Amino acid sequence: GAGVSQSPRYKVAKRGQDVALRCDPISGHVSLFWYQQALGQGPEFLTYFQNEAQLDKSGLPSDRFFAERPEGSVSTLKIQRTQQEDSAVYLCASSFSPPGGTGELFFGEGSRLTVL
Amino acid sequence: AQKVTQAQTEISVVEKEDVTLDCVYETRDTTYYLFWYKQPPSGELVFLIRRNSFDEQNEISGRYSWNFQKSTSSFNFTITASQVVDSAVYFCALRRKGGSEKLVFGKGTKLTVNP
Numbered sequence: 001g002a003g004v005s006q007s008p009r010y011k012v013a014k015r016g017q018d019v020a021l022r023c024d025p026i027s028g029h030v031s032l033f034w035y036q037q038a039l040g041q042g043p044e045f046l047t048y049f050q051n052e053a054q055l056d057k058s059g060l061p062s063d064r065f066f067a068e069r070p071e072g073s074v075s076t077l078k079i080q081r082t083q084q085e086d087s088a089v090y091l092c093a094s095s096f097s098p099p100g101g102t103g104e105l106f107f108g109e110g111s112r113l114t115v116l
Numbered sequence: 117a118q119k120v121t122q123a124q125t126e127i128s129v130v131e132k133e134d135v136t137l138d139c140v141y142e143t144r145d146t147t148y149y150l151f152w153y154k155q156p157p158s159g160e161l162v163f164l165i166r167r168n169s170f171d172e173q174n175e176i177s178g179r180y181s182w183n184f185q186k187s188t189s190s191f192n193f194t195i196t197a198s199q200v201v202d203s204a205v206y207f208c209a210l211r212r213k214g215g216s217e218k219l220v221f222g223k224g225t226k227l228t229v230n231p
Contacts, residue, residue, distance in 0.1 A: 003160075031217060042120075042207050042221030043161070056218065089159060097217075105219070107153075107161035 002026075004108035006092050012114045013082045021077045021111045025094030032075050033105065034067055035091040043091055049075060082115045089113075118143045120210050122222035129198055130230050137193045137225045139208030145169075147213040150184065150191045155205040155224070167191065169213075198229045 005024040013019050025032050031050055035043035036059075045059040051072035060067070064083075069075040079086055089110040097104075119142040129135045141150065152164040165175065167184050175182050179196045195202055205226045209219040 033218065035219075040223075042122075042209075042223045043219075044221070045218040048218055059218070091159075091161065093161070095217075104163045104166065105161075106163070109158055109160045112159075 004092055004094050004106050006090075006108035006111050008111060009109065010112050010114075012116065014116055015082060015084060017082050017115075018078065018080045019082055019113060021079075021090050021113070023075045023077070023092030023094075023108060025073065025075070025092070026096075026106055027073075029094035029096050029106070031095040031097055032069055033093040033095075034075070034077050035093065036061075037089045037091055037110070039088070046077070046090075079113075082113075084115050087113055087115045118145075118148075118210050118212065118220045120208050120220055120222035122206075122208055122225050124225045125223070126226045126228070128228045128230065131200060132197050133229075134194060134196050135198050135227065135229075137195075137206050137208075137227070139191045139193065139222060141189050141191065141208070141210045143189075143210060143212065145212045149211045149213065151209040151211070151219065152182065152191075152193050153207045153209060153221075155207060157204075161207070164193075195227075198227075200229050200231055203227060203229045 007022045034046040037043040047067045048056040049069040064080045066078045089112045091110045093105040093107045121140045148169045150167045153161045181194045183192045205224045207224045209221045
């Protein structure tokens with residue numbers, strides 16, 4: 001596709017359920033990021049991949065959060081045993097830029113997670 | 117630590133007015149990058165501009181202009197002759213050079229342009 005694609009766009013989960021959010025970056029993009037955006041706030045960094053390598057996961061809020069990008073393309077963010085505080089929009093972004101580059105980030109429209 | 121402050125939570129103007137969105141940042145790095153993104157109601161963040169810390173030249177792109185002042189750690193964004201389509205949330209962001217490429221965002225300024 002032409003842009004970063006995320007699915008599902010909306011997800012409602014009961015507290016305690018596991019969820020998986022998918023990101024399909026722009027073809028050929030090396031870098032992939034996940035951000036969490038709470039209502040009325042700016043996006044906050046969760047994790048960063050360079051191809052299939054997860055180089056920075058310092059923003060993941062707990063060990064219930066797990067991300068992978070096994071073939072260096074599609075990425076999945078998994079949240080286990082969801083809690084109400086996990087309710088947010090999860091944004092995926094990709095960039096063609098190699099390490100240390102200054103490439104522009106292209107964002108998807110996000111996956112809005114609501115935990116009841 | 118890096119921090120971005122956008123003190124204006126919401127701004128409302130009438131079409132054709134000029135409006136300036138403020139951004140103040142904190143960083144101990146000597147080399148870094150500053151960004152502005154626009155987030156329309158659809159939710160997708162749209163890149164507007166990137167500035168390098170060593171380039172303090174102001175930039176103009178159509179109705180948009182940016183004023184980068186390292187002395188005051190500010191990177192303000194001005195929209196001239198605002199239009200209804202400019203209504204969105206605008207985010208300022210900071211990234212260090214090298215290392216993790218993560219962006220540190222401010223909390224955003226919601227701009228409403230009324231007809």
